[in-house]
Amino acid sequence: MxxxxxxxxxxxxxxxxxxxxxxxxxxxxxxxxxxxxxxxxxxxxxxxxxxxxxxxxxxxxxxxxxxxxxxxxxxxxxxxxxxxxxxxxxxxxxxxxxxxxxxxxxxxxxxxxxxxxxxxxxxxxxxxxxxxxxxxxxxxxxxxxxxxxxxxxxxxxxxxxxxxxxxxxxxxxxxxxxxxxxxxxxxxxxxxxxxxxxxxxxxxxxxxxxxxxxxxxxxxxxxxxxxxxxxxxxQDEDSVVMEEKKYRAGGDDNKIQICVIRLPRLSNFTDFDPFETDVDVELRYVRRVNELGRPDLVIIPGSKNTIEDLLYLKETGLAGEIVRAAKSGTPVVGICGGFQMLGSELLDPEKTESNIAQLSGLGLLEMKTVFAKDKVTSQVTAVINGGGEYLNGYAGELTGYEIHMGRTELGETLGHAFNIQTRSGLQVAVKDGAVSQNGNVWGTYMHGIFDNDGFRRHLIQVLKQKKGIIEEQSSQVISTLERRxxxxxxxxxxxxxxxxxxxxxxxxxx
Missing domain, CATH: 3.40.50.300 (P-loop containing nucleotide triphosphate hydrolases)
Structure with a gap:
C-alpha cells in the first residue's frame, strides 16, 4: 500500500x-x-x-x-x-x-x-x-x-x-x-x-x-x-535567516568572541550553530571591517563561489584586517572555501566557479588550490594530525562531511591538520587541511567539525585560557545531537x- x-x-x-x-x-x-x-x-x-x-x-x-x-x-x-x-x-x-x-x-x-x-x-x-x-x-x-x-x-x-x-x-x-x-x-x-x-x-x-x-x-x-x-x-536552510544573524561589533569580555565572516555566497552556515548554545561564547557574523572588533577567533566559512567571495574580502578591506589579526596572534580558521582562501593562490582554469581564472589568496598558509569540475561529496571520520595548541591535546575521533570542487596542494613547510580515516564508510588514509607552523592558522575541508562536542569544547577551553577567563564551575554540556x-x-x-x-x-x- x-x-x-x-x-x-x-x-x-x-x-x-x-x-x-x-x-x-x-x-x-x-x-x-x-x-x-x-x-x-x-x-x-x-x-x-x-x-x-x-x-x-x-x-x-x-x-x-x-x-x-x-x-x-x-x-x-x-x-x-x-x-x-x-x-x-x-x-x-x-x-x-x-x-x-x-x-x-x-x-x-x-x-x-x-x-x-x-x-x-x-x-x-x-x-x-x-x-x-x-x-x-x-x-x-x-x-x-x-x-x-x-x-x-x-x-x-x-x-x-x-x-x-x-x-x-x-x-x-x-x-x-x-x-x-x-x-x-x-x-x-x-x-x-x-x-x-x-x-x-x-x-x-x-x-x-x-x-x-x-x-x-x-x-x-x-x-x-x-x-x-x-x-x-x-537548523534552517534558507539564506533569508542569515539576515537575522547578529552584526554588532561589541562584545562581552567575559565570553569568547567568535567572528564568522558573512560572505555574500556563504554556504553551510549551520556549521557554526553549535557555538550558539555554548554559554561562554558570543558568536557574531560580520560583513564589514568596523564590525570585526577584537575577536578571540575568526572563522572564514564555506562559499559556493570562493574566488568571487575572496575578491569581496579584498574590496571591503576585510582581507587586510583578517591578515593583520592573524599576524598579531588572533587565531584564524577556514572551513572548505574559507580554507582555500587562506592560501597563496587560487586557480580556476576551467571557469568552474566564476569567470576569474586566477586570484591571489590571503597568504596565511603556503598552498594553492586548483578548481576542477569533479566534486568530492562524502561523509568522513578523521583524527588530528597535530600542530599548535588549538589542535594538539585533543585525541578523539572527528566526524564531518566534504563538499568541494577544489584540490589544494601544500608547500613544503606546511603540515596537514587532519588525517581522514574513512570516507563514505570505506577505510582510507587521506590528509586533510593545513596548519601553520605556529598553529595559529588552520583550515579543513570538513563541514560539521564543530558538531563534535569534545573538539569544540577543547578549542573553547584553549581560547579561554589564552584570554585569562577563569572557570567558576564547569557545567555539563548537552551534546549537539541530544539537544537537537x-x-x-x-x-x-x-x-x-x-x-x-x-x-x-x-x-x-x-
Whole structure:
C-alpha cells in the first residue's frame, strides 16, 4: 500500500514551511507512523552529504532527523545551489549535473527532470506510511506554471491534500492567503484543505474575527495559529535567516568572541550553530571591517563561489584586517572555501566557479588550490594530525562531511591538520587541511567539525585560557545531537498544541 501524503505549501518564501514539515514529521513519528519528508526541488547553499555520498538540502536532513530516519537523496532529488545572481549548480539525486542560468534551467532542464521527481516520490511512498511534502516559494507563481515541478504538479502526482501556510509576522497574511487561492486554477484550489497562520505574536483571541473572515471568504478551515517562537534552535536552510544573524561589533569580555565572516555566497552556515548554545561564547557574523572588533577567533566559512567571495574580502578591506589579526596572534580558521582562501593562490582554469581564472589568496598558509569540475561529496571520520595548541591535546575521533570542487596542494613547510580515516564508510588514509607552523592558522575541508562536542569544547577551553577567563564551575554540556532531539520534541509539542491535529489526520485520510 502506498503511503498517505500531505503537502505544505506557502503563500511566499520563508513562510515557515520547512519548520512545519519538520514538526509534522516529528508528530507523526511520535504517534507511531513511519514517516518521511519530501521536497522535489530545493534552492539553497546549505547542503549535506548522506552516508552514500549524495548531496541534498539541509532542510530535508532536519526533517528526516525529526522523523527518526536517516536522510537520503530521494527526499530531495533536485537541489539548486546558486553560483551567482542568475545561475545555479544543479544537483540531481545527490550528484552535480552542471551549472545553468535561471532561464536555461526553467526552459530546457526542469521539465526533463520530472521523471526523477516522480520516481523518487514513488520510492518513498512504497517505503513509508506517511510522506509529508514541502512546496517551494508560492504555488501562485503563474509565470512558472508550465515548468514548475515542486508545487501543485507534485500535489497532483501524489494526490495530496494541501495545507497553505501564511507568515503573519511580515504582515499581509490574510491578503496573501486570499490572493494565492484566487490565482490557483480551480482544481488546485479545491486541493487546499486547510490554512495555517504562522509566526503569530500577541493575543490569538483578538485575531478570531480574522479567522472567521478567512473561513467564510475561502470556505477552507483555519487549522491553527502557530505562535512565534525564538527558544527553539531548529537548523534552517534558507539564506533569508542569515539576515537575522547578529552584526554588532561589541562584545562581552567575559565570553569568547567568535567572528564568522558573512560572505555574500556563504554556504553551510549551520556549521557554526553549535557555538550558539555554548554559554561562554558570543558568536557574531560580520560583513564589514568596523564590525570585526577584537575577536578571540575568526572563522572564514564555506562559499559556493570562493574566488568571487575572496575578491569581496579584498574590496571591503576585510582581507587586510583578517591578515593583520592573524599576524598579531588572533587565531584564524577556514572551513572548505574559507580554507582555500587562506592560501597563496587560487586557480580556476576551467571557469568552474566564476569567470576569474586566477586570484591571489590571503597568504596565511603556503598552498594553492586548483578548481576542477569533479566534486568530492562524502561523509568522513578523521583524527588530528597535530600542530599548535588549538589542535594538539585533543585525541578523539572527528566526524564531518566534504563538499568541494577544489584540490589544494601544500608547500613544503606546511603540515596537514587532519588525517581522514574513512570516507563514505570505506577505510582510507587521506590528509586533510593545513596548519601553520605556529598553529595559529588552520583550515579543513570538513563541514560539521564543530558538531563534535569534545573538539569544540577543547578549542573553547584553549581560547579561554589564552584570554585569562577563569572557570567558576564547569557545567555539563548537552551534546549537539541530544539537544537537537530535545528541540524536535519541543517543536512538535508547540505545533501540536496550536494545530487541530484531529482535523489534520482526517485530511490525511487516517
Amino acid at each position: 502506498l503511503a498517505h501524503t500531505i503537502m505544505v505549501q506557502g503563500t511566499a518564501s520563508h513562510a515557515g514551511k520547512s519548520i512545519l514539515v519538520a514538526a509534522l514529521c516529528r508528530i507523526f513519528y511520535q504517534d507511531g507512523f513511519k514517516v518521511a519528508p519530501f521536497k522535489s526541488q530545493n534552492m539553497a547553499l546549505n547542503s549535506y552529504v548522506t552516508a552514500h555520498g549524495g548531496e541534498m538540502g539541509r532542510a530535508q536532513v532536519v526533517q528526516a532527523e525529526a522523523a527518526g530516519i536517516a536522510p537520503e537523496v530521494n527526499m530531495n532529488p533536485i537541489l539548486l545551489k546558486p553560483t551567482g545572481n542568475s545561475s545555479s549548480q544543479v544537483i540531481v539525486l545527490g550528484r552535480p549535473l552542471d551549472n545553468y542560468s535561471a532561464q536555461s534551467y526553467h526552459s530546457k532542464v526542469a521539465s526533463g527532470l520530472w521523471e526523477v521527481v516522480t520516481k523518487a516520490l514513488a520510492q518513498l511512498r512504497r517505503e513509508y506510511n506517511v510522506v509529508v511534502i514541502e512546496g517551494a516559494g508560492s504555488p501562485a507563481e503563474v509565470n512558472l506554471d508550465d515548468t514548475e515541478i515542486v508545487n501543485m504538479r507534485v500535489a497532483r502526482e501524489a494526490d495530496a491534500p494541501v495545507l497553505l501556510v501564511a507568515d503573519i509576522d511580515r504582515g499581509g497574511a490574510l491578503a496573501a492567503v486570499v490572493g494565492t487561492l484566487e490565482l490557483l486554477r480551480t482544481d488546485d484550489r479545491e486541493r487546499v484543505k486547510g490554512i495555517i497562520i504562522n509566526k503569530f505574536r500577541g493575543d490569538v483571541g483578538i485575531f478570531q474575527p480574522a479567522i472567521d473572515f478567512l473561513e467564510q471568504k475561502t470556505g477552507i478551515p483555519v487549522l491553527g495559529v502557530i505562535p512565534f517562537f525564538t527558544d527553539l534552535r531548529i 532531539q530535545r528541540d524536535y520534541d519541543r517543536l512538535a509539542d508547540h505545533v501540536r498544541s496550536n494545530l487541530n491535529m484531529k482535523l489534520v489526520y482526517s485530511i490525511l485520510g487516517i
